[in-house]
Amino acid sequence: MKNYLREIWATRYFWSHLARAELKYKFRRSRLGLLWTMINPLILMLMITIIFGNLFGIPMQDFAPYVFSGLIVWEFVLGSALGGCNSLLMSEAYIKQFRHPLVIYPLKTTLVQVATFLIAIQAMFLWLLVTDPTNLWLGIITLPITAFCLFLLGWPIAILTSSINLKYRDFAQVLGLVMQLLWYISPVFFQPEMFKSKELVALLEYNPITHILNLVRAPLLNGSFPSAVDFGYVFGLIAVLSLLAIWRMNRVEKTLVYYF
């Protein structure tokens, strides 16, 4: 384990460069470049706010930041899980030529996702600055902690999905369906008050996505630190996912090269 971590560190120039390059090429061919990362959730937010805000009768200035924070966190989770699926598959050329630890490729995907999140949340800060800047400072203070938690969540997720997807090529489709289901039972844009039945509220309570969302929402929307329960859920999930990822890589790291 110690040696393995040392090997990851030894290749740091390579994976950090891969991450930077991916961010760069993602936007090279569009005129707006990195701005797309901010505009994309902004437009989605406006659509959802207008449609559902009217449907449920929620005032825009309350609903918009709620939806926005939901979307950018959800994008991160989705990007790590579904985007992670391809991280090993797309690195075939490297994996077949060099003996680098395989987890550096999911690591690259996660770093790109964290960077995307950090760019997208700037648009949220901007929105709050214009509408209601009272909670902004708390949001900025807690951002490093939030980003670090997301990183620790995203990496094992991407390791798991990429290694499974390499073995079963239809895994991404199945996972897409699972994520769709998760989206409907998570308060990404539904507000807890909208859930009527007791079972659904309980489901929301035990859903770790709720607590990941709270990492961003508690400071920005309520002006408070995320609760101990939120951190408990998040770190619990990090521990479980990390153990799963370590167990999985222990088992398959050596044979994955044959699955290309």
Add this chain to the structure above:
Amino acid sequence: MTHCYIHIKDATLLYPSSPYNALTLKEEVFKRLSLGKPSRLVYDIQALKQVNLEIKEGERVGIIGRNGAGKSTLLKAIAGVYPLQTGAIETQGKIRAMFDLSLGFEFEATGRENIMYRGLLLGESPKNIREKEQQIIEFAELGDFIDFPIKTYSAGMLVRLAFAISTTVSGEILLLDEILGAGDAAFQAKARKRMEEMISQAKIIVLVSHDMSSIRRICTRAIYLQNGQVIADGPADEVAQKYLVSVGAGGGN
């Protein structure tokens, strides 16, 4: 100063059949439930069988044999890309493997960025690569094209760039899959010279080749592989001769 070496002990390498027997989650689930037609299974391919080799510093080893004998597999096992089923390969020294040079290029990126890319992949630090950058560009004769995305390059330009980058970063143990030539006649002469410099600097060379004349010219020792087993090991001239006779290409030269 430690001596470089490659010790291969009882190396057995199987290409597992499992990647080809269960390709999708759907198939896996159906198999577990014993639904669906049982598909015909393919079997593990034994690419290396009980290979024992000791390669010491200063040796230049050629690996010869027919297609599918396990030559490239052995090379990739030494490089650590393919794990062994049983046995062990121990190496001492910085390994530099040159398999498929144009693999892993980023086509949207410029030539200059790709130099950085590949250099980092080869384990260099950014500072080192920036120092060598100008030298690589000059050697590849790319001129102003270096700042164009490499998807605009011709095949020859791509090969020249790949060759220039790969041969700039050296190592103590050099693993080569076929002697590399690149580009037009003028560039080929230059490439050959660069290649020979690399070979003379490396402490151990392992070269896979079908070209017996380059084996004889470069190597001091040759290993003849057949069906994943070593069937001859000795001075390059003798083993190359034996190989030519056995494949019916006749003796002569």
